[in-house]
Amino acid sequence: MKYILLSLLFVFSVNQLLAQNSSIKGQVKSNSLAVENITVKITGFNKSVKTNQSGQYQIDHLPAGEYTLIFSGIGYQTKKTNIVLTKEPMDLNADLLASESNLNDVVITGVNRATQLRKSPVPIAVLSKKTMDQNVNTNLIEAIVKGVPGVTAVTTGPNVSKPFIRGLGYNRVLTLYDGLRQEGQQWGDEHGIEVDEYGITRAEVVKGPASLTYGSDALAGVINMIPYSPNFENGKLKGDFTTNYQTNNGMIGSSLGLAYIKNDWKYTIRATVKTAHNYSNKIDGLVYGTAFREYNLSASARVDKKWGYSKTAITYYDNLMEIPDGSRDSLSRKFTRQVLDFGDDLKNRPIVLDNELNSYSINPLHQHIQHYRFYNISQFKFGNSDLNVLIGAQQSVRREYNHPTVPNQAGLYVVLNTLNYDLKYNLPDFAGIESTLGINGMLQGNRSKDATDFPIPDYDLFDIGAFYFAKKSMGKIDISGGIRLDRRNIQWNDFYVGTNQQTGFGEQVNSSYPGANFQFPVFKKNYYGLSGSLGLTYNISEKLLIKANIARGYRAPNITEIGSNGLDPGAHIVYLGNRTFKPEFNLQEDLGIIAYLKDADISLELFNNDIQNYIYQSRLTDANGNPVVIVPGNLTYQYQQSKARLYGAEISINLHPSQLKWLNLNNSLAYVVGLNKNEKLLAKQGGEAKYLPFIPPLQIRLEVKATAQKPIGIFDKPYLKIDGAFFADQNRFYALDNTETFTAGYSLFNAGVGSTLKSKTGKTLFDVFIQIDNIFNKSYQSNLNRLKYFEYYNASPNGKSGIYNMGRNMSFKIIAPF
Known part of the structure; x- marks a missing residue:
């Protein structure tokens, strides 16, 4: 009691x-x-x-x-x-007031949970839609290249741009759409990223190894393309209509987006169409085989509740894109076209007529690329912790039609199916430490269909990796890092190719087929990778900080590097792989100094990148030094592996005088050197093999921009800008067997004006952007332009070889919200 x-x-x-x-x-x-x-x-x-x-x-x-x-x-x-x-x-x-300093900008890529830019020691750049709209772009990657120092692209005409970060590209740069890794046969040279550029509201770029969070294929960095998400009044339908016309190739782009919020639900839908005829320059005129037509459709639905949120989205991408080959008449240098499959004589092809060069119709030799994406992102809150789940399914269908006598017969026809999974658990904070446990990967299968060329086998891939990431703030110091372990299994069965007796074309056959060629013997292998990073940010003051980071990246060889043995008709290249290749590992050190001062924003980023087992392409020659020709009219490349080193810097100095608030001067410099460290090859070939292929030259970008601080009539804060891009000679190139050649430097000058137009009541009517690129119609060749090497003659009457980049181009863009 x-x-x-x-x-x-x-x-x-x-x-x-x-x-x-x-x-x-x-x-x-x-x-x-x-x-x-x-x-x-x-x-x-x-x-x-x-x-x-x-x-x-x-x-x-x-x-x-x-x-x-x-x-x-x-x-x-x-x-x-x-x-x-x-x-x-x-x-x-x-x-609350939004932070004005870019240092306080929020990023989500490569940091597991939303983090202020100032707190991440990893070099990350953010590009807004506003910045992208103020440039002439034919695809999203081109917009990122113009806006982020250190990012470049290997191009094949105006519709194909494959991103490179600090001299590394292809599968070394991981592209994400809304956090979902993009899987669309990135091994191909001649097609770009399957994303609607008008539907992206922001791009985040991680410069440096991001294997810790994403696993294989993020050795050079990550580009995360983030779609639009509505945030406005409940119960009202909102939207925008974008129209864009470009004079050089007559590109017409139109995009309609709608968004609606009802209580806890948000809905979006967007449809886009882009079409263009062949582009032109002063040397080549209209370049045959560079027209394209692109369609995009996307939709999403998101619900927010006390337990968290869930978003489901679907996208569809459809691109018809011509295949250039650069064949010409030897005297007039006019472009010619292939009309025969068997008995084709490069010197006797008919000249392409002027009306064909100006046509929006897609010629019979073209690619048809389709990409389907369906995914769900959900977050479940548990008090002071949360679980983030991403599940996505993708299908990439790629056809390359290269038979003029049978235009409906695809030379290459592959279907890639991918199931992605990504689980991240943000643990409760302990002693001021924010930490995350994660597991992610993918299940993938690639199958050839009714094709005649088989550059890669039908393969299956399973990828899984687990990681731990933690960060802590201690006064002026922010520390973050973690560790990851990966396993990738890739395998395929025996694959035979024979000749169809009726058509004379190749086809997939069984081993008993008469004359069957054993093109891909059975293969099965596991690749393992240990990666991680450790870095810190020292906040000297609110406006000045120093960042240092060291990271180890990992990349398993891709399918072409280990399995290719045949013609990729769209690239006009026969690829030869090596089944014994080891995974790539790199160790990169980054040091950055960033200052956001009263009158200037200044950043200096230095990096050093040592790579083990670096894989690259090299032209194949015989004992006499002559090019090996397996398929007439097509080059032959064999993959090589060696040590490599890349180092360089990016400098940005953006001036915004406080006494002249209308004036901005934006300046940047990017420099990278890529060294081939294959000692045996260097001893034998000397300087020809000293450098790595596809390394961008020193480049400087300068921009002067004046923005009115008050409305001028119906024009709200109109702007005028003039900018220049200066590219140095690229005399540090992989010259062995003429894989690359010297590229002369060049300067391009551009200008633009734009404004938001408002009614007398203050309602936004539309945004208008007018831009002229390459004002002086400069004739130039970028060393990263694959068309530079599309040449069939040792000499030409005008002394010019290969295909040149786009000439003067004026863009008119209007975005009307409603």
Whole structure:
């Protein structure tokens, strides 16, 4: 009885104490919009909560007294509020201001959870839609190249750009769409990224190994393309219509986007069409085989609840793109076209007529690339932790029609199916440490269909990796890093190719077929990778910081590097792989100094990258030094493997004088050197093999931009800009067997104007952008332009070899919101 009475007394006392406690609740907004994930902390108490999707918070069991509440969140200025709390519950709302400094910009790529740019030691660049709209672009990668120093692209005409980061590309750069890794046969030279450029609102670029988070194929970095997400008034249908016309190749682009919010649900849909005829330059005229037609369709639905959120999306990409081969008449240098399959004579092909060069019709020799994407991203909140799940399915269908006598017969026809999975658990903070456990990978299968050329076997791939990532802030120092282990299995069965007796073309056959060629013997292998990173950011002050990072990356050989043995008709190359290749590993050191001052933003980024088992392409020659020709009219390349080193720097100096707020001067420099460290090859071939292929030259970009600070009539903050891009000679190239040749430097000058037009009531009517690229119609060849090497003659009457880049191009773009 004594213990029962004591227990009742204790419960009564606790209830009395709790009855004397009070609570604080409220809503956090910014620009009249609710803000999620804002931390509300009471100083002196070990109590903090985060706002939900409606911006609401509540803190219970507080005794009466004086308190200081701190509202803080990524991308917003911290706000402190002093209060006196009585026994009565208090309602306290807060209105936060967005951070103006780019250092406080929020990134999600390569950092596992939303992080301020200043806190990440990994070099990350952010490109907004506004910046992309103010340039002439024929695809999204081209927009990123113009906006991010250190990013370049290998191109095959205006519709094909494969991103390179600091001299490394192909499968070494991992491209993501809304966090889902893009799987579309990246091994191909001659097709680009299957993404609607008008549907992307932001791009985040990680420069350096990101294998820790993503596994294989992020050895050079990551480009995450983030689609538009609505954030406006409930119950109203919103949208935008974009139209774009470019004069050089007559490109016409139109895109319609719609978005709707109803309570907890957000819906989006977008449809885009782009079409263009052949582009032109002063040397070649209209370049035959560079027309394209592209269609895009995307839709998404997202629901936000107290438990988290779930987003489901679907995209469809369809691209008809001509295949250039560069064949010409030897005297007039006019382009010719192939009309025969058997008995084709390069010197007797008919000349392409002028009306064909100007036509929007796609010629019979073309690629048809289709890409389907369906995925779900969900987050489940558990108090101070959360689980993030991404499941995605993709299908890439690639046909290359290269038979003029049978135009409906595809030379290459492959279907790639991929199932992606990604699970990340953000653990509760412990001793100020934010940590994440993750597991991700993919299941993939590639199959040839009704084709005549088989450059790669039908293969199956399974990829899995697990990682641990942690970060901690200690005063002025932010530290982050982690470790990862990967396993990739790739295998294929015996693959035979024979000749169809009726058509004379190749076809897939069984081993008993008469004259069957054993093209791909059975193969099965596991690749393992250990990767990780460690870095720190030292915040000298709010405006000045130093970043240092060291990372080990991993990449398993891709299918062409280990399995190729045949003609890729779209690339006009016969690829030969090596089944004994080992995975690539690199160790990269990064050092960055960043300052956001009153009148200038300055950044200096230095890097050094040592690579083991680096894989690259090299032309194949015989014992006499003559090119090996396996398929007439097509080059033969064999993959090689060696050590390599890349080092360089990027410098950005953006001036914005506080006394001249209308003026901005944006300047950047990017420099990279790629060295081949194959000692045996260097001893035998000397300087011809000293450098790596596809290394961009020194480049400098300068821009002067004037923006009105007040409306001028109906024009709201109109701008005028003039910019120049300067590329040095590239005399550091892989010259062995004429794989690459010297590329002369060049300068390009561009100009643009634009503005938002508003009605008298202040309503936005539309945005207009007018841009002229290559104002002086400069004739030039980029060393990263594959068309530079599309040449069939040792000499030509005008002394010019290969195909030149695009000439002067004027772009008119209008974006009308509604």
